[in-house]
Amino acid sequence: MSLLYDERLDGEITAVDRTALKRAILAAAPDLTLLDREEDLHPFECDGLSAYRTLPLLAALPSRLSEVESLMRVCHEHDVPVVTRGAGTGLSGGALPLEKGVLLVMSRFNRILELDADTRLARVQPGVRNLAISEAASPHGLYYAPDPSSQIACSIGGNVAENAGGVHCLKYGLTVHNVLRVEIVTIEGERMVLGSEALDAPGFDLLALFTGSEGMLGVITEVTVRLLPNPEVARVLMACFDDVERAGRAVGDIIAAGCIPGGLEMMDNLAIRAAEDFVHAGYPVEAEAILLCELDGVEADVQTDCDRVRAILQAAGATHIQLARDDAERQRYWAGRKAAFPAVGRMSPDYYCMDGTIPRRELPRVLKGIAALSAEYGLRVANVFHAGDGNLHPLILFDANLPGELETAETLGGRILELCVEAGGSITGEHGVGREKLNQMCSQFADDEITFFHVVKAAFDTHRLLNPGKNIPTLARCAEFGAMHVHHGQLAHPELPRF
DSSP states (O other): OOTTOOTHHHHHSOOOOHHHHHHHHHHHOTTOEEEOSHHHHGGGSOOSSTTOOOOOSEEEEOOSHHHHHHHHHHHHHTTOOEEEESSSOOSSSTTOOOTTSEEEEOTTOOOEEEEETTTTEEEEOTTSBHHHHHHHHGGGTEEOOOOOTTTTTOBHHHHHHHTOOOTTHHHHOOGGGTEEEEEEEOTTSOEEEEEOSSSOOSSSOHHHHHTTOTTSSOEEEEEEEEOEEOOSEEEEEEEEESOHHHHHHHHHHHHHTTOOOSEEEEEEHHHHHHHHHHHOOOOOTTOSEEEEEEEEESHHHHHHHHHHHHHHHHHTTOSEEEEOSSHHHHHHHHHHHHTHHHHHHTSSSEEEEOOOBOOGGGHHHHHHHHHHHHHHHTOOEEEEEBGGGTBOOEEEEEOTTSTTHHHHHHHHHHHHHHHHHHTTOBSOSSSOOTTTTHHHHHHHSOHHHHHHHHHHHHHHOTTOOBSTTSSSOOHHHHHHHTOSOOBTTBOSOTTSOOO
């Protein structure tokens, strides 16, 4: 049916008696909240990729570290898989539960433990919302830079698991560049500390390895993040274009000129109309594309940069350039961009959000290719994305009530990701692989590379109990997908699992 599911997965997991498992967990952690009734499990049956739903065997909602440790030890002893869930806003199926597994919900770990304005650090639990960190830091003139569109709801633990970005990641970096220290619990129930509050930590950089590992290496229980001072001034230029490819070329022109904006976002006409109808941000609905370019810093530098960027945009063919008149208008411009996903959702019964990343120089060619694929499959595609770092978010509009449209949308999404790989890019920038992009992992990586991923996974989780069936495809799956290198008619490394 769907590319998301691999039926061999269920055959690899031993069925467990729900009552017996619940009894064992509560014996180790008597106060732990465990849900097992169907009506209680339904709220956790999917993440933001909501077309697919699975009820877990049990859902655990711990509120203390000792409960997490006890749960992990029991699941390890009973060979029961564990899928960790944060706020459930993920868009790649990474938090989809397993019917034969436990869903570990970390939403009750929602306290800011420490905020040190002098050292510009915040120590928080994984269930703290992304935006809540900046709200707590604001009285000190500080903020947390990574700002996904879902920042009002997404949790910092999920941000670390997916290495989330946001509209300001071009200048200020992804989650991996703004996290200093993470505490985790392993599948055996042991605590580990990765990174440190110092500028560097001795030994291998396991913190960078863990960031973006999508719940496959351990459970995040605490995060220390870097805070930045609010810029003295921030200004936004909105440039309109009558051609999407011309707007794409303008992005490369800005970066090539040595300007690094705080944010550089692009929206095509479909996304512009959706966002304007929803938010009334002041977007020109007749434009084929707009660029939002935010320049921040000290007043003199920002004014100089605005003049430089305006000249670059004019030379690139912008039909109109508007400088936000005040901070309220600047906020409206960004509100429209951050509301683009739900806004597009008002135009179609369903949409499918992709997450490919490409070199900036390839933006015009890939955008042209997406338009051609949209026409080929007969489904509209709205483009709204982090143009500055080439992180595309094509939104494929479809109606799941029409037979075959969901499958067509998935196929189109896969083709778009493969186009990104052909252009020298990646199948994901910030949403993760999850279950959604397993087949496209086979397009991007060779068999030896995928083998290495399995080896790293086994070093943390020998029995493959943490979020199994996600992120890393098996060699057998890649052979079936037709993208795996075969050596003399046989797959390399036959000792690896083949489900």
